[in-house]
Amino acid sequence: MSQYNKPPMLGSWQLVTGxxxxxxxGEQVQYQDVQLRSLKVLSETHFSFITHQGDAFYFAAAGSYCCEGDQYTEQLDFASHPSMMHREFVFQFRIEGDLWHNTRWENGVQVEHEIWRRLDSKK
Structure with missing residues (x-):
């Protein structure tokens, strides 16, 4: 992949809110209300993240991803919960400065919205 085709989310990110x-x-759960904290790292082709709830481990996953237009898709190849293995998650995204907004829909219903803050200077 040439440097001109690098995905815009390349680098390290910290969850701000979601x-x-x-x-x-079916109720919406606010991440700050359940004390979720997460870090995500993306290379040119793969991602990994780890999430804590309070001070305890909550979830981790890794796999490949692709970015096309305003669509970001994660394919989980590894997951701490076996039911999540080999699942695909499709998000609509936008990056505004150092903030990365991800929204995921299922059957016309928003099921997830996250805002991540860039931790490094690669853009």
């Missing part, structure tokens, strides 16, 4: 839809009751 929300997701609870699978059990």
């Amino acid at each position: 929300e997701c839809r609870n699978d059990n009751n």
